Amino acid sequence: MRIAYQYRLKPTKQQRDKIDHWLSMLCSQYNYLLADRFSWYEQNRCPRNACPLVCHLxxxxxxxxxxxxxxxxxxxKKTHPWYKDIHSQVLQDVVKRVKLAFDRFIKGDKNGNRSGRPRFKKKHRYRTFTYPQMKEGCLEGxxxxLPKIGKVKVILHRPIPEGFKTKTxxxxKKCDGYYLVLSLEDETVPEIKSDINPDSIVGIDVGxxxxxxxxxxxxxxxxxxYRKSQKRLKVIQKRVSRRKKGGKNRLKAIKQLxxxxxxxADKRKDFHFKSANYLLSKYDVVAHEKLNVKALAKSRLAKSVLDAGWSSFLTILTSKAENAGLLAVPVSARDTSQNCSNCGKKVPKKLHIRWHDCRDCGCSLDRDHNAAINIRNRAAGQSVLKAQRLLRDTRIGACCLH
Known part of the structure; x- marks a missing residue:
């Protein structure tokens, strides 16, 4: 099992300058390697599905x-000696990042979905570098x-769990300082509790x-x-737009924004964790809909959907359930709001109608409450073993950034 812990760093002025210098050099190398890939791609592809008989190859x-x-x-390192200051594995990790970005553009992911054309990074857009291997005992109090940087102060707001090994x-570099993300590995795989109560199941309908x-x-x-902070964001955004491009005052305004x-984002993330912990502390099985959030984020409700952060919440809920040995079961979202939770008959209603009334059985309750009961009934129809298998198939991973 892999998890990630994030801590705040307190580097000295010399260490900050060195980190910034590394990021600048790594950004240049990233762009150079990406340009080499694009050069090959443009020279070795044909813009049409057939070439003329006489053409230049x-x-x-x-x-x-x-x-x-x-x-x-x-x-x-021979032609540019200043790259010797960077740790060799950190430099190799840049090559890996270029490979992953270009492969997603050419081949796509495991489902065949291709991403857009990778963009060249500006200096202020390249903000991360990774040590792929960390020695045991790298943390001393x-x-x-950090190799070639030295000992950097870390604010350990929580201890690292016993038995976990630091892998990477x-x-x-964020707008408010520097952070350390440790990838930890535990050889023990969390198992679903054997004493799960099948009756302790709840369905949730996000809205x-x-x-x-x-x-x-x-x-x-x-x-x-986000909507509550729009007024403040509007003031700062105006401040950015009025500053001269390339000036120091514009950079200060951008940092403030x-x-x-x-x-x-931090407030929303904290709210998601607290909501997930509340549900898992009361119920052993939490059922939710399989939502196509990407499609919803392109509709007229995009701002509200992104402000709610459903995708992030469901990811956190699934990861927390796995670590606790509980179940977060996804079910089909088809007609959960339209079907009656009492008799099962379809009661068509538009989105603005927020109350469910069934003429056949007389069931009358809130639309979202009716959908949540339908979600619970669909999950309850599955056995615990089937739910466990479904969870493993749809597992996103045990890595959760706290």
């Missing part, structure tokens, strides 16, 4: 891959030993009127952190 060369680009690093360490409604009739109010956006 450029000199073909082998496709640059991870290993061929990795072999160029020793020569890079509140100090972490990533340094992230925009209320953040979620349970099958027991409980509701959690939607906080709308980034801090405000981060504040909103």
């Amino acid at each position: 450029p000199e073909l060369r082998d496709s640059p891959d991870y290993y061929s680009q990795k072999k160029t690093l020793p020569n890079l 509140n100090l972490i030993n 360490a990533s340094i992230i 925009l009127k209320e953040f979620l409604t349970t099958s027991e009739g409980e509701t959690i109010e939607i906080p709308q952190y 980034g801090r405000q956006h981060k504040k909103v």
Whole structure:
């Protein structure tokens, strides 16, 4: 099992300058390697599905891959000696990042979904580097030993669990400082509790009127952190637009805008964790809909959907349930709001109709409450063993960024 813990770093001025210098050099190398891949791609592809009989064929060369680009690093240190200051594995990780970005563009992911054309990074957009291997005992009290940077102070707001091994360490530069993300591995795989109570199951229906409604009739109010901070964000955004491009005052305003956006994101993330912990502390099995959030985020409700953060919440809920040995079961979202939870007959209603009334059985309750009961009934129709198998098939991973 892999999890990630994030801590705040307190580097000295010399260490901050060194981290910034590394990020600048790594950004240049990332862009150079990406340009090499694009150069090969443009020279070795045909814009049409058929070539004319008489045409110019450029000199073909082998496709640059991870290993061929990795072999160029020793020569890079000879032609550009200042790259010797960067740890070799950190430099190799840049090659891996280029490979992953380009593969998603050419081949796509495991489902065949391709991403857009990778973009060249600006200096202020390249903010992370990773040590792929960390030695045991790299943490000494509140100090972490980063190769070629030195011992950096870490604010350990919580201890690392016993038995976990530190696999990788990533340094992230954010608008409000520097952070350390440790990837921890535990050899023991969390098993689903054998004493799970099948009756202790709840269905939840996420929405925009209320953040979620349970099958027991409980509701959690939607906080709308982004909409509440729009007035402040508008003032800072105007401040950015009025500053001269490339000036120091514009950079200060951009940092201020980034801090405000981060504040909103941190509030939303904290709310998601607290909501997930509340549900898992009361129920052994939590059923939810399989939502196509990407499609909803392209509709007229995009701002409200993204402000609610359903996708992030369901990811946190699934990960927390796995770590606790509980179940978070996804079910089909088809007609959960239209079908009657009492008799099962379909009662068509438009989105603005927020109350469910069934003429056949007389069932009358809130639309979201009715949907939550339908979600619970669909999950309850599955056995615990089937739910466990479904959970493993749809598992996103045990890695959860706290």
